[in-house]
Amino acid sequence: MSIHLIYFSGTGSTQEVVRFIGKQWDKPIQEYDLSRTDFSTHEFSHEDLCIVGVPSYGGRVPSIAIERLKLLKGNQTPVILVVTYGNRHYDDTFIELKDTLDELGFICEGAMAVVCEHSIVHDYAKGRPNQEDYQHIQKLVETLKNNLHPIEVPGHRPYKEFHGGLKPKATSQCTKCGLCAKLCPVEAIDCHHLQVTDETKCISCMRCVSICPTHARVCDLQQVEVTRQKIQKVCTLYKQSELIGG
Numbered sequence: 001m002s003i004h005l006i007y008f009s010g011t012g013s014t015q016e017v018v019r020f021i022g023k024q025w026d027k028p029i030q031e032y033d034l035s036r037t038d039f040s041t042h043e044f045s046h047e048d049l050c051i052v053g054v055p056s057y058g059g060r061v062p063s064i065a066i067e068r069l070k071l072l073k074g075n076q077t078p079v080i081l082v083v084t085y086g087n088r089h090y091d092d093t094f095i096e097l098k099d100t101l102d103e104l105g106f107i108c109e110g111a112m113a114v115v116c117e118h119s120i121v122h123d124y125a126k127g128r129p130n131q132e133d134y135q136h137i138q139k140l141v142e143t144l145k146n147n148l149h150p151i152e153v154p155g156h157r158p159y160k161e162f163h164g165g166l167k168p169k170a171t172s173q174c175t176k177c178g179l180c181a182k183l184c185p186v187e188a189i190d191c192h193h194l195q196v197t198d199e200t201k202c203i204s205c206m207r208c209v210s211i212c213p214t215h216a217r218v219c220d221l222q223q224v225e226v227t228r229q230k231i232q233k234v235c236t237l238y239k240q241s242e243l244i245g246g
């Protein structure tokens with residue numbers, strides 16, 4: 001049996017968490033990065049185990065992740081869902097992800113919600129998952145490994161609406177190195193006009209903000225502050241990563 005890690009990760013938390021979870025099986029691992037623009041088709045057998053990880057964006061699966069997941073085909077392939085979120089809530093992310101994978105021939109046999117530092121409002125869940133979280137996640141994975149079976153997951157249909165988030169802009173610190181254009185999951189930054197972000201393409205994943213070597217891509221600070229205040233109450237309550245469904 002091989003473990004197949006399939007993930008979308010704007011700023012790296014989901015990738016790190018999914019890799020940690022995958023390692024707990026001690027089996028050969030293959031990775032498929034849904035944030036790559038050259039993501040292509042793959043087919044899996046019922047003997048494979050897939051671990052699909054996404055961050056929650058507005059309580060939904062990032063739309064580009066859904067689009068690229070549709071290039072996959074399962075054959076009664078067991079799948080574990082991993083949703084990372086910034087300590088607010090995951091709302092309909094699990095049900096949207098499961099509905100999508102069901103359609104593609106996968107069988108959802110486990111699910112886990114993992115609290116990670118909020119990739120827009122970094123004060124929330126700062127530094128998480130930390131060492132303590134990883135010890136907890138390791139225990140959750142042990143439970144999951146011994147108990148894989150078809151599950152239902154929480155959420156509502158129709159899914160919560162998400163109309164997009166903050167769009168980062170370039171500042172005068174930009175050295176025109178082009179890394180942001182190269183790594184943008186949706187080609188929203190033109191490599192010949194690095195100062196300009198195509199806001200119709202940008203999915204607010206914060207990849208460009210997190211990877212810029214000179215910290216030249218930033219969100220409007222006032223808008224971040226508005227978001228921070230809007231979700232403050234729910235985000236400052238301590239939450240633990242958890243197994244989902246039954």
Ligand SMILES: Cc1cc2nc3c(=O)[nH]c(=O)nc-3n(C[C@H](O)[C@H](O)[C@H](O)COP(=O)(O)O)c2cc1C
Pocket residue numbers: 008009010011012013014015055056057058059060084085086087088089090116117118119120164165166203204205206
């Ligand atoms: C556009 C956007 C929307 C987000 N929406 C939510 C949300 O609805 N609930 C929540 O708890 N966290 C939310 N977050 C925080 C991310 O889900 C969280 O930081 C996640 O771990 C980021 O994963 P990544 O590092 O793999 O991109 C959002 C982040 C972004 C960029």
